[in-house]
Amino acid sequence: MTADTTTATGAGAGASAWTERPTTPEGWLERARQVATTLAADAVERDRALAVPTAEVALLKDSGLVTLLGPTEFGGGGQDWTTALRVIRAVSAGDGSIGQLIGYHYLWFWAVRLVGTPEQIAAVEQQATQESWFFGGAVNPRDADLAITIEQGHEDGELVYRGEKSFSTGGRISDVTVLEGVIEGTEKHVFAIVPTDQPAIQFKGDWDALGQRLTESGGVVIDGVRVPWAAAAGYVETEQGWEFLPRVYNTLNVPLIQLIFANIYLGIAEGALATAGAYTRERTRPWPYTPDLKESATQEFHILETYGELRSKLWAAEALTERAATLIEAINAHADSVTEAERGEAEVVIAAAKQVAIDTGLEIGTRVYDVTGARATASSVGLDIFWRNIRTHSLHDPIAHKRAEVGRYALLGELPEPTWYT
DSSP states (O other), rough: BBGGGGGSSOOOOOOSSSSSSOOOOHHHHHHHHHHHHHHHHHHHHHHHHHHOOOHHHHHHHHTTTGTTOGGGGOOOOOOOHHHHHHHHHHHHHHOOHHHHHHHHHHHHHHHHHHHHHHHHHHHHHHHHHTOOOOOOEOOTTOOOOEEEEEOOSSSSOOOEEEEEEEEOOOOGGSEEEEEEETTTSOOOEEEEEEEESTTTTEEOOOOSSSSTTSSSOOOEEEEEEEGGEEEEEEEEEEEEEEEEOOOGGGGGGHHHHHHHHHHHHHHHHHHHHHHHHHHHTOOOOOOOSSOOSSSSSSGGGGHHHHHHHHHHHHHHHHHHHHHHHHHHHHHTGGGOOOOOHHHHHHHHHHHHHHHHHHHHHHHOOOOOHGGGOOOSSTTOTTTTHHHHHHHHHHTTOOOOHHHHHHHHHHHOOOOOOOOOOO
């Protein structure tokens, strides 16, 4: 699934701040919290500066988080999606942009398992783990597909990608980029992993959104990226030529990324509650114009009630996303025999988790001001970053369609058909 990936820039340089890698899910989650603490210290300043997150990705590599899903025999963490999703949530609490980056990285790292051949899976996971590749992706379905032409001159010919995408998360700070296109004159879609640093990939550097400002999600021009047939994900050579081997498991990319989204939002909401809580304890003043005077804001009944309500809603939303993760794990346990019903039922629960995560996250991002006070609106406090981040990314695809998917299941027993967004 790679095209000369030995030229990709992979592992970060310099001595690691962590001398040992965790060996348990709890250890990896603690590592993610440590990374989040580091990120949170200057998240607002970095957001305001709209800087390229080079140092942040170096931190993810240095901590070992980029190889969390990699095989242990090659130095990876060997963890499952339950742990990966919790890590995404933890990192997002420190910086939503970097939580998105690591979440998308995990999706594209895993994509070879979904669509690749056994040989491709083994080769990609070994090299990606050993060299600590950081993955980006230029796969925006709302844009026209990249056009793929087949050019002769090599033994089997080469696939040549050309086109443009308005979004490409990971962009300039990735080592490899996942491309998807359609062979001209056919309906054959082809995924491939290619080195990011090559003249045929030109990033526009035009990402300047309301939130998630450090995700390197700007546009990209693809002009002549060459991929051998052997690197076309999931394609095998037959007597009729190169053919794709479809499986229901191939369609899990979208439910997985939608579940990643839910965990990003919940992590950001967690960060909002933590930041607001610290402000309330340290700086919010009690209201003096009431018969029920309090010595501190932390004794105010309406403040305690609000924090209790928001915390309860966040715990409930987290529980739903955890339930969705168990369905993904069940599918991964028998990837070669997963049924359409299993896939559809997982997608419905993920759709429910996503809508609840958005509703809860946006409510928390707004109501934290009710429990911190007018002075908390100062730009230096930075409480705005949490609402902006969730509001921006939650528009990825209309949440109304997720509600309708769950509604059709609840009312009619209908399971959603796989699409680029379901």
